Amino acid sequence: MAGRINRCIELLGQDVAIYYDGPHSGNVLTYAQGRIDAGTWADYMNIGMEHGAFDMAGLAEYFRGMVDAGPTRSGHRTPSVIVEAPVNGIDAAHVRYNAWQFRQILGRGAHGILLCQAETADAVRAFVESCRYPHNTIGVDPKIPSPLARLEGAKRDANGGTDAAGRKLLGIGTRGRGSESTAAPVWGLSTEDYMDRCDPWPLNPKGELLLGVKLESPEGVANCEEILAVPGLGFAEIGPGDLSLSLGYRTIPREPYPPEMQKARDRILAACSNNGIAFLQGCNVDNITSRIDEGVRVIAGHSEEAAIKGRAHQKRKMPV
Numbered sequence: 001m002a003g004r005i006n007r008c009i010e011l012l013g014q015d016v017a018i019y020y021d022g023p024h025s026g027n028v029l030t031y032a033q034g035r036i037d038a039g040t041w042a043d044y045m046n047i048g049m050e051h052g053a054f055d056m057a058g059l060a061e062y063f064r065g066m067v068d069a070g071p072t073r074s075g076h077r078t079p080s081v082i083v084e085a086p087v088n089g090i091d092a093a094h095v096r097y098n099a100w101q102f103r104q105i106l107g108r109g110a111h112g113i114l115l116c117q118a119e120t121a122d123a124v125r126a127f128v129e130s131c132r133y134p135h136n137t138i139g140v141d142p143k144i145p146s147p148l149a150r151l152e153g154a155k156r157d158a159n160g161g162t163d164a165a166g167r168k169l170l171g172i173g174t175r176g177r178g179s180e181s182t183a184a185p186v187w188g189l190s191t192e193d194y195m196d197r198c199d200p201w202p203l204n205p206k207g208e209l210l211l212g213v214k215l216e217s218p219e220g221v222a223n224c225e226e227i228l229a230v231p232g233l234g235f236a237e238i239g240p241g242d243l244s245l246s247l248g249y250r251t252i253p254r255e256p257y258p259p260e261m262q263k264a265r266d267r268i269l270a271a272c273s274n275n276g277i278a279f280l281q282g283c284n285v286d287n288i289t290s291r292i293d294e295g296v297r298v299i300a301g302h303s304e305e306a307a308i309k310g311r312a313h314q315k316r317k318m319p320v
Contacts, residue, residue: 002075005187006111006208007318008044008082009201012234012278016316017292019299019307024048024084029058034065037079038072041304041320044080050116054086054101059108063186073319077188080111082210088117089213092126099130099174106131106198107179109186112210116239119219121226125170128200128232131211132173136199139231141169167229200232202276210234212280212298216242221264228271235298236272237280238265269295289313 004010008018021042029047037045047059066078083105087098095115105113115127141161145154161169177195184194187208199207211232215224216239228236241252244261257265265281272279273295280298283291288299288310299310311320 002071002077004208005077005189005197006080006201006210007072007074007076008080008111008210009208009234010076011043011316011318012210012297013202015297016314016318017297017299017310018043018278019310020044020046020082021302022046022048023052024050025052027052029053029055029062031061031065031068034062034067035069036065037062038066038069040079041307042079043320044082044111046114047081047083047110049105050084050086054104056104056108059083059105059110060182063109067186075319078186080210081109082112082114082212083110084114084116084214087115089115089123089127090117090119090219092120092122095123095126095130096174099126102127102130103175103179106175106209107183109183111208112212112234114212114214116214117217117220117242118213118215118227119217120223121168121230124213124227124230124233125168127213128203128211128230129171130174131209132170132199132232133175133177133195134173136173136196136204138199138204139170140172144172165229167231170231201234203232212236214239215264215268216240217246218243221267224268225271225274228268228275228277233275233277235278235280236268237298237300238268240265240282283310285309 011018019042022045025048027047070077085101087101089095118124143161144156180191180194184191197208200209200211201207212235214237215221244252269279278297281296282300283306284301285306288306292310
């Protein structure tokens with residue numbers, strides 16, 4: 001029997017690397033494909049909706065197939081599924097205007113969301129808040145007036161409070177009631193339990209929701225330390241494709257990266273380490289062990305061979 005709903009969180013909580021499969025565009029979101037992917041070698045399936053179709057009906061059918069074919073060999077109801085959302089995290093207003101996307105994705109039963117083009121801490125804070133129910137208050141500014149006080153007209157501080165380290169605290173979650181009846185069955189929970197446990201980990205130690213950001217512009221890299229200090233994030237990555245394009249490269253440079261890209265990658269990895277966030281990077285069978293030793297914990301590359309080698313290197317015990 002699995003210890004958690006989200007296999008990725010269970011493994012990351014043990015400092016064990018996780019591996020994903022699934023394209024950034026062109027996912028086949030059908031009941032039949034869900035049944036196939038329930039037996040994937042990967043720890044999670046990436047659903048690319050930043051550039052792929054925003055197909056909520058297909059995503060629901062995909063989850064239905066996964067549930068019907070489960071549980072996995074590791075004892076989880078399904079593999080984890082993380083969706084790349086179409087909205088870009090360029091500023092808080094942009095994220096809030098498009099928060100309906102997060103509600104739709106979570107309402108189908110997703111275990112996590114990746115926010116692309118994250119550029120400011122305020123945008124990422126809005127992202128985290130948009131994915132949370134208002135009754136889950138870990139990390140929320142305690143100086144925000146209570147609901148009863150706000151009923152009487154009390155106003156929130158527009159600037160928000162900070163913690164002891166000077167980091168800006170979260171505002172109240174803005175995800176509303178309504179989709180728990182479709183998401184909870186995917187997780188195998190009652191609606192009440194789902195609403196308590198669909199909360200970002202590791203901010204909430206009992207949370208089962210994994211939120212990530214992609215830092216793929218010069219602005220995102222420049223602000224990475226502030227961005228990655230936002231409570232509620234579980235992983236982050238550099239986006240070498242878009243970052244290289246913004247730097248003038250017509251094709252994505254192969255590793256070793258050009259100096260400016262390698263410096264950006266190392267800076268993001270350090271900020272992840274300083275904030276207890278997993279770092280995502282592409283790996284292959286030749287570099288997987290060195291990358292794990294360096295601290296990479298979310299593995300791209302779509303290579304089962306690399307996953308086998310990496311799992312052996314870490315003496316992983318959880319079945320695949």
